[in-house]
Structures are given as structure tokens and as C-alpha cells.
Amino acid sequence: MDLYHKDVVSITDFSKDDIEGILDMAEKMIPYAKGEKIKRSLDGKILGNLFFEPSTRTKLSFESAAYRLGCDVIDVSEMSMTSMAKGETLADTIKIVDSYCDATVLRHPHEGAARLAAKFSDHPVINAGDGAGSHPTQTLLDLFTMRQSKGCLDNLNITLVGDLKYGRTVHSLAHALTKFNMKITLVAPEGLKMPDEIISHLEENGCKPVITEYLEDAVSNADVLYVTRIQRERFPDPSEYQKVAGIYRVDKVLLEKAKSDMIVMHPLPRVNEIAPEVDEMPNAKYFEQAANGVPVRMALLNGLLGGEF
Amino acid sequence: MDRQSPVKEVRLTPIRNGTVIDHIACGQALNVIKILGINESNIGSSISIGIHVSSNALGWKDIIKIEDREIDEKKSEQIALVAPDATISIVRDFYVAKKFKVHLGEHIVGLTRCTNINCITNKGEPVLPEFKVESKYPVQLRCCYCEKLVNNISDNLL
Numbered sequence: 001m002d003l004y005h006k007d008v009v010s011i012t013d014f015s016k017d018d019i020e021g022i023l024d025m026a027e028k029m030i031p032y033a034k035g036e037k038i039k040r041s042l043d044g045k046i047l048g049n050l051f052f053e054p055s056t057r058t059k060l061s062f063e064s065a066a067y068r069l070g071c072d073v074i075d076v077s078e079m080s081m082t083s084m085a086k087g088e089t090l091a092d093t094i095k096i097v098d099s100y101c102d103a104t105v106l107r108h109p110h111e112g113a114a115r116l117a118a119k120f121s122d123h124p125v126i127n128a129g130d131g132a133g134s135h136p137t138q139t140l141l142d143l144f145t146m147r148q149s150k151g152c153l154d155n156l157n158i159t160l161v162g163d164l165k166y167g168r169t170v171h172s173l174a175h176a177l178t179k180f181n182m183k184i185t186l187v188a189p190e191g192l193k194m195p196d197e198i199i200s201h202l203e204e205n206g207c208k209p210v211i212t213e214y215l216e217d218a219v220s221n222a223d224v225l226y227v228t229r230i231q232r233e234r235f236p237d238p239s240e241y242q243k244v245a246g247i248y249r250v251d252k253v254l255l256e257k258a259k260s261d262m263i264v265m266h267p268l269p270r271v272n273e274i275a276p277e278v279d280e281m282p283n284a285k286y287f288e289q290a291a292n293g294v295p296v297r298m299a300l301l302n303g304l305l306g307g308e309f
Numbered sequence: 310m311d312r313q314s315p316v317k318e319v320r321l322t323p324i325r326n327g328t329v330i331d332h333i334a335c336g337q338a339l340n341v342i343k344i345l346g347i348n349e350s351n352i353g354s355s356i357s358i359g360i361h362v363s364s365n366a367l368g369w370k371d372i373i374k375i376e377d378r379e380i381d382e383k384k385s386e387q388i389a390l391v392a393p394d395a396t397i398s399i400v401r402d403f404y405v406a407k408k409f410k411v412h413l414g415e416h417i418v419g420l421t422r423c424t425n426i427n428c429i430t431n432k433g434e435p436v437l438p439e440f441k442v443e444s445k446y447p448v449q450l451r452c453c454y455c456e457k458l459v460n461n462i463s464d465n466l467l
Contacts, residue, residue, distance in 0.1 A: 010456060089434050112429040112454025116436060131427050133455055197458050 003303030007118040008126040011136040011172045016179040023144050025299035026292070028309070032068055033295040040070025041307030048101035049075035050093075051128070052084075052108045057268060058128050058138070061293030062105050065301055068294065074101060094120045103304055106130075124304040132166045132234065138267055139172040141296040143180075145289040146224055149263045153180040159218045161187040161248055162228035162273060164194040166235075169267040170228055174198050178205035185210040185218045189244045192230065215248050219258040225250065227266045227273050251275035255283060265289050321357045324400055327376040333392040335361055338371035340391045340463040345380060354378055367394065382409070387420045389413035391463050393445050415442050417450070422465040428455040438467075 001018040014022075031037040047066045051059050059077070066073045076082055076097075084093055090113060097104055098121040106117050107128040114127030114134070129135040147153050158177060160170050164186055174194065177184055184202065186194050186209050193211070202209050212218055219225060227250055235241040250264060250273060266274055266286040278284050302309055333341055338358050347356065354377040364370035371392075379399050388395050389411035399407040419437035423430050430438040430452070440450035440459065450459040459465070 012456070090429065090432075091434050091436070108429075109427075110429040110432055110455075111425060111427050111457070112423075112452065115454045116429045116434055119436070130429075131455075 003300065004306045005124055006304060007114075007121075007124050008136055008300060008304070009114045009118055010127070010134045011139045011176045014136075014176075019140065019143060019176065019179065022140055022296070022299050022303070023147055025303065025309070026140075026144050026296040029295035029298040029302075033065070033291075033298055035068070039309065041302055041309050042066070042069040042071035042305050045071040045103075045305050046101040047071050047073045047301065048097045048104040049073055050097060050104060050106045050108075051075070051077050052079045052106075053129065055107055055128070057290050057293055058107065058135075061290075062126075062128065062297050062301075064294050065297035069298055069302055069307060071102075071301065071305070090116060091120045094125075098123055103301065126300065126304070129168055132168050132171070134172045135168045135267075136172055137293075137297055137300065138169045139176050140300070141289065141292045142169070142173055142226070142265065142267070143176060144292050144296050145265060145285055146263070148288075148292070149285055150223060153182070155181055155183070156223045157183045157185070157221050158224040158226060159185040159187060159215075159222040160194075160226045160228070161215055161218070163192045163230045163234070164188040164228070165192045166231055167228045170194070170226070171198055173226065174202060178202055178207050182207070183210075185212065185222065187212055187215050187218045187248070189213055189247050191240065192244060215250075216254065216257065219254060219262065222258060222262050225258065225262055225264045227264065227270070229266075229269065229271055229273060246272055248273055249275060250278055252277055252281070255281065258283070321359050321372060321374055323403060324357075324374050324376050325403055327354070327374065327378055327400055328380045329398040329400060330373045330375075330380075330388065330392075331370070331396050331398065332364065332367060332394045333371035333373065333388075334394065335367070335369040335371055337391045337463065338373055340466070341371075341373060341388055341395070343463075344387045344391070344466055345375075345384060347375075385409065385411040386413060386417065387466065390417075390420060390448055390450075390466070393448055413442055413445055413448065416440070416453075417442060419467060421450070421459065421462050421467055423452040423455060423457065424460045424465055425452065425455050425457040428452055428457065430454050 063073050094117045103124040105126045105128050108130050111131040111133035113130045118125040232241050263285045264283045338360050357374040359372040361369050395411045398405045418439050423438050439453040443449040443451050
């Protein structure tokens with residue numbers, strides 16, 4: 001797939017070959033992402049970073065990726081600091097920002113915002129998370145981390161645990177996993193289970209997930225344990241949050257029941273779902289996963305903006 | 310004591326001029342009326358509605374006869390959302406001048422709202438909702454913006 005001038009809105013827009021191609025390019029980017037080599041393939045380009053919801057890793061890794069390639073960044077971090085606070089539509093905001101830069105990264109609280117932004121932009125739009133919808137670049141870096149650790153993506157056993165209802169990272173990831181024939185186990189409490197339509201999508205694509213509420217039962221065969229935070233901010237009712245907060249915890253005792261080479265991933269931020277004692281274990285890959293945001297986003301930016309590499 | 314005369318059975322009678330919408334999925338006649346925008350301020354002529362009428366093709370169906378009004382073909386796509394087998398006959402002087410089946414395309418724009426309240430199309434942006442038709446029997450729409458399936462189309466028609 002030629003990425004030049006494409007939008008990155010949903011992982012469903014990408015085929016297995018497209019994804020593998022981006023991950024191959026991200027592999028080449030690693031020494032540049034670490035600053036060991038320098039190439040300013042996007043010199044003279046400007047990236048617009050619009051983050052209307054809080055973000056640390058996604059925002060900073062996009063900025064880092066852009067700067068590593070010589071691309072400048074203009075950014076907005078709060079809706080209250082823009083004309084949207086005065087009632088301007090997202091469509092108008094995007095048209096203006098689009099006229100100031102060569103590509104726009106958008107995080108927004110409403111589902112479908114990135115698709116709308118793409119409609120009103122002449123330049124590429126990259127979805128950096130839209131409400132409980134999609135987070136395709138997180139999915140790409142998740143897959144990159146799995147491939148890096150396990151050698152390939154096909155036929156892995158993966159267990160997704162935590163907030164599977166509101167967690168956009170797991171929604172995007174689940175769509176991508178079917179392309180690699182992975183065996184999926186879903187672990188969530190009642191009320192935070194994976195939405196039915198994503199289960200249907202998995203089944204239509206030949207993957208019948210195992211569904212359970214018990215994490216202990218789901219780790220023994222896993223190659224990858226993908227943990228997510230139960231997100232307080234997605235709960236309309238705080239008492240509902242309290243019922244499920246802290247229900248799953250990954251610690252050394254749990255990992256004794258797992259395969260020795262099972263990797264533990266987390267899109268971060270974590271609260272208490274992974275004990276700090278796990279951080280030093282070879283299974284812990286979540287900090288590498290966060291670091292991989294830079295080479296993966298470099299690969300995307302370079303492709304979308306036509307950098308020579 | 311006077312005997313009351315037996316109640317005369319009333320059937321939907323043929324119309325002289327107007328539109329007959331037949332083979333409506335059972336229970337959807339009132340939604341079709343809503344789609345046509347017929348209400349107390351513009352009713353103007355007689356409308357006969359048959360609900361749960363025996364049908365050879367569908368088992369049970371609804372049927373609507375609207376006198377002195379020819380409905381716009383553009384409405385047929387919206388009717389197809391709730392009644393994908395419906396047929397529309399334009400009647401002139403008791404004869405069927407034109408007959409067609411409603412048609413639901415692969416992609417529809419602006420006929421219904423997305424039922425995801427957090428979808429950007431429900432937030433005052435200058436766009437019409439757009440949907441990919443994933444299934445016609447039953448009608449299933451997926452929002453082109455938030456990618457969610459639409460629930461309860463008939464309550465969210467625009």
C-alpha cells in the first residue's frame with residue numbers, strides 16, 4: 001500500500017499486507033527513533049497535533065516522531081484553548097488547521113471525529129483516538145511490539161483483559177488480530193465485556209473468542225497478555241466504576257501460572273492492574289511498547305508525507 | 310325489540326387517484342406514514358391503513374392507500390429502511406399508472422440518525438449521517454463515521 005496522502009482513520013482500512021509493510025518500515029526506523037542515526041526526510045513539513053482529550057504517550061510520540069524526521073509540529077492540547085470553546089464546529093477547526101500544515105493528528109472525545117476531519121481536510125488525517133472508537137496507531141505499535149517479541153504475528157494466543165467495553169485500544173486491536181489468525185481470549189467483568197458487534201466481527205472472520213471473567217483461567221496458554229486499565233472517565237456512574245476497579249491484577253503470583261515467555265503488554269497509563277514488581281521481569285513489555293510508538297509513527301508520517309527513505 | 314343491523318365489514322376499498330403502498334413489513338405502516346410526513350396539518354385527503362393483513366407472499370403485511378396524493382420516488386429509499394419489500398403503485402382514475410418496488414442502495418445518506426449518541430454526526434457538525442447497508446433482510450446499517458451498527462432505525466428516521 002502506498003501510504004502517500006492517505007488518511008489513517010481505522011485499522012479496518014488496512015489489509016494484513018498493509019500492516020506488515022508499515023511494521024517493516026517501523027523496523028527500519030528504530031535507529032533513527034533512538035537518535036543513533038539521523039535523517040531529515042520530512043524537512044520543511046509541518047504536522048498539526050490536535051489533542052482534545054488528555055494524552056501523554058500518543059501526543060509526545062507523534063511529536064518525537066515528527067522531530068526525528070525533521071518535521072515541525074504545531075499543536076493544541078485543550079479544546080478550551082481553541083475557537084471550539086466559542087462554538088466553532090470541528091469541521092471548521094479542521095479546515096483552518098489543515099491550511100496551516102501538511103498532516104493533522106486528531107484525538108477527540110466523539111466517535112467518528114477523525115472520519116469527519118478527513119472529509120474536511122485536503123491533507124492526511126491520523127486518528128489518535130476518537131472516544132470509545134478507534135485508535136489505529138496504537139494498534140500498529142501493539143502489533144509491532146508483539147512481532148518484535150514473538151518473531152511473527154500469526155497463530156499467537158492472546159488474552160485481552162480489563163475494560164473491553166469502553167477501551168478503544170482493544171476494539172481496534174481485536175479487528176486487527178483476526179487478520180493474523182490469532183486465538184483470542186477475552187477477560188472482563190460483567191458490564192465491561194467486549195461489545196457484541198466486535199464479537200460478531202471476530203466470529204465472522206473465523207475467530208471464536210473464549211470469553212471468561214476469570215483471569216487465572218486465561219493465562220496458562222497465552223503468548224500475549226494484553227492488560228487494559230478500567231477507565232474511570234468512561235463511567236457515567238462513579239458507583240459502577242467502584243464495583244469493578246481493581247478487579248484484575250497482574251503480579252508475580254499470576255505470572256507463575258503463565259508460560260515463561262508470555263509477554264505482558266499494556267497501552268498505559270496503568271493504575272494498579274499491573275504490580276510494579278512485574279516491571280523488572282523479562283515478560284514486561286509495556287515500556288518497550290510505549291517506546292515503539294515513535295518508530296511506528298515515524299513510519300506512518302514518512303509514508304503519508306512522502307519522505308524519501 | 311328492534312334488532313340491530315349486523316356490522317358491515319369494512320375493507321380497504323380501491324382508490325380513484327393516489328398511491329398504494331403494499332407489502333409493507335407487518336407493523337411498519339405507521340412508520341411509513343411518519344416517513345411520508347403525513348400529520349394533522351397536511352393530511353388533506355383520506356388515508357386507509359391496513360395492519361396485519363393476510364398476505365400470500367409475506368404471511369402478514371401492512372398496506373396503506375393514500376387518496377389524491379402521489380408520493381415522491383425519493384421517499385422509496387427511506388421506506389425501504391423499514392419495509393424492504395414494499396411496492397408502490399401510483400393510481401390514476403382507478404388504473405395503476407406506475408408501479409415500483411422500493412429500493413435500498415448500498416450506501417445511504419441522511420435518512421436516519423446514528424443511534425450512537427457519542428457519534429460526531431449527533432454533535433451539531435455540518436454533515437448528514439451516512440451509512441453502509443450491511444444487510445437488507447433485516448436492514449442493518451453501519452455508520453460511516455463512528456462505525457457502529459444502528460439500532461432501532463424506525464425511531465430515528467430524519
